[in-house]
Amino acid sequence: MPAIRTARERAREELTREIKQEARRQLAASGAQQLSLRAVARELGMASSALYRYFASRDELLTALIIDAYTELGDAADQALAATEDGTPRERWRAVWHAARDWARANPHEYGLVFGTPIPGYAAPQATIEPAGRLPLALLGIVREAPLRATPTAPAPPGDLPGQLTALAAAMAPGLPPLALARAVSAWVQLIGLIGVELHGHLVGGFEPADDLFAWTAEQTAEAIGL
Amino acid sequence: MPAIRTARERAREELTREIKQEARRQLAASGAQQLSLRAVARELGMASSALYRYFASRDELLTALIIDAYTELGDAADQALAATEDGTPRERWRAVWHAARDWARANPHEYGLVFGTPIPGYAAPQATIEPAGRLPLALLGIVREAPLRATPTAPAPPGDLPGQLTALAAAMAPGLPPLALARAVSAWVQLIGLIGVELHGHLVGGFEPADDLFAWTAEQTAEAIGL
DNA sequence: CACAAGCGAGAGCACTGCTCTTGCTTTCGG
DNA sequence: CCGAAAGCAAGAGCAGTGCTCTCGCTTGTG
Known part of the structure; x- marks a missing residue:
């Protein structure tokens, strides 16, 4: 089941990773306080609202970063x-x-x-x-x-x-x-x-x-x- | 000189204290992250812009609270x-x-x-x-x-x-x-x-x-x- | 092939810190 | 005592935030 996945699933996974990665960059650059969903979206060239398909809230993104840390x-x-x-x-x-x-x-x-x-x-x-x-x-x-x-x-x-x-x-x-x-x-x-x-x-x-x-x-x- | 002060000075001092006090209340209630200048001003019944006569920025207010702490x-x-x-x-x-x-x-x-x-x-x-x-x-x-x-x-x-x-x-x-x-x-x-x-x-x-x-x-x- | 689910984009809401301008009040020097 | 100067509060406004909702389009599945 994990071997073959739809294009959508692959894209989703990849985008999720990219979001986290960019968020991580911003976190490292200027701290959790400054981490902005909109800025992440901007950097990724997508609308900020689209981000919410991947992380339900800023806190959820932060939680992902916490786990990574x-x-x-x-x-x-x-x-x-x-x-x-x-x-x-x-x-x-x-x-x-x-x-x-x-x-x-x-x-x-x-x-x-x-x-x-x-x-x-x-x-x-x-x-x-x-x-x-x-x-x-x-x-x-x-x-x-x-x-x-x-x-x-x-x-x-x-x-x-x-x-x-x-x-x-x-x-x-x-x-x-x-x-x-x-x-x-x-x-x-x-x-x-x-x-x-x-x-x-x-x-x-x-x-x-x-x-x-x-x-x-x-x-x-x-x-x-x-x- | 410190004994007699103008009404303005007394008012300023008192207001400064009140602002800090209200900020402290909000800090205690919900943390530094949530502390909002506008909310403090609102609670004190004044315009948010007026607050800036007493504290030049949010950070300065926080610094005052840090010293107090x-x-x-x-x-x-x-x-x-x-x-x-x-x-x-x-x-x-x-x-x-x-x-x-x-x-x-x-x-x-x-x-x-x-x-x-x-x-x-x-x-x-x-x-x-x-x-x-x-x-x-x-x-x-x-x-x-x-x-x-x-x-x-x-x-x-x-x-x-x-x-x-x-x-x-x-x-x-x-x-x-x-x-x-x-x-x-x-x-x-x-x-x-x-x-x-x-x-x-x-x-x-x-x-x-x-x-x-x-x-x-x-x-x-x-x-x-x-x- | 049709229908449903997933998706991106845009507009919009309520909020933030902060600035600038506009008048009013208090203070102080001549 | 009075006029200039300094201090002050308020409002409008800017740029930004998190988040929601609606709209079409794309993709996957029965």
Whole structure:
């Protein structure tokens, strides 16, 4: 069925791709805020109303771009993983961290689209949650497969955290000790936060370039987890 | 001179405040994206063009709101500090962390305005950098005045990080060991990142409510610094 | 071959940020 | 005290936006 398709279907698919591609160009050039359906249509030489046959709304176009962004970021992480298949866990950890940062710096607006202020009244559709999980899963995979060194004893997690952690561990990383998972989540937050802070120019002004701070943070988190 | 002012000056000041106030209401209600000068003017019963006598552009209005947001966040931090003046450093650290989170949760759009995706082509004016520094300074103040426990030896910071750190320490926290400063910066990134991630719904789904994760992270960072 | 579905284009609506001009009011110097 | 100057509000208008609806044309299918 997918082998032979009508001309219409092929055209539709191609145009959909072209629209997304042009939208992506505009996003990269000037940010999500500035992305205009009319401008995309203009650039493609079609009427703006025709665009609505392919994306029901601006939000839907943005959602498609969000999924693409997550996918690219996930690809970058997986690629880093693949490139260091025989490396130590620490090396792989480093590689994924740097891959994420490099991608974000190369695609700041895309990064902002997924990790920045969400579109108001925008609820992430189901379709985004799978690609969104790829980076965390890549990090978790390293931790899971690595022999973890003993780490300094830590204060016991308060309240229901142990419960949440074991539930999450069961779902995403079976066999991982809750404390390691907690530290991995912390590391992920730090990765996302540090990239965001660097990209948005919040680094107090003293860390430019932020390469060394980033590298050090990567080591610190690996250390804390016991990689 | 400031004691006696003309009616015009008083009216101007009052109107400026009212505009900002109404803008703030709309921001809180539906986010920065939706903030419309015309809607603000409408709500205030004036012509939209008249607004431009008070704020030269939408961006300028937003900048005013950004400064207010930073100031409020800084106030919240300082207030937490003041309320725990006789407490242990650890208690004060905790207090500031929770104050920041509470403020962010109560004012998510304001938080997004300052720590989310920046307005495209928007360069933070000089006037924002002082209020922006207040939260980091509050955290740094605790670390500076506390007797730091010895912490496990860490890998030496790479590259120029030591240089950046000593320069920054000299400027913002004289006498603070570079390693402690690095960890404080890391903690700040984690604070900002965790709040952002929680607010934007990126927490994998397993940490709701995030109270415990947040509390635990606060303790972890304090522990790492040696508070 | 006819009919239905898919498609592109144009006009149009309600909205936006912003500018410019036109009068009115307040302020201030001579 | 009064006239010029500065400050002000309002309206019209421009260029742009997302989105809808209707109109013919093209393509696919019974």
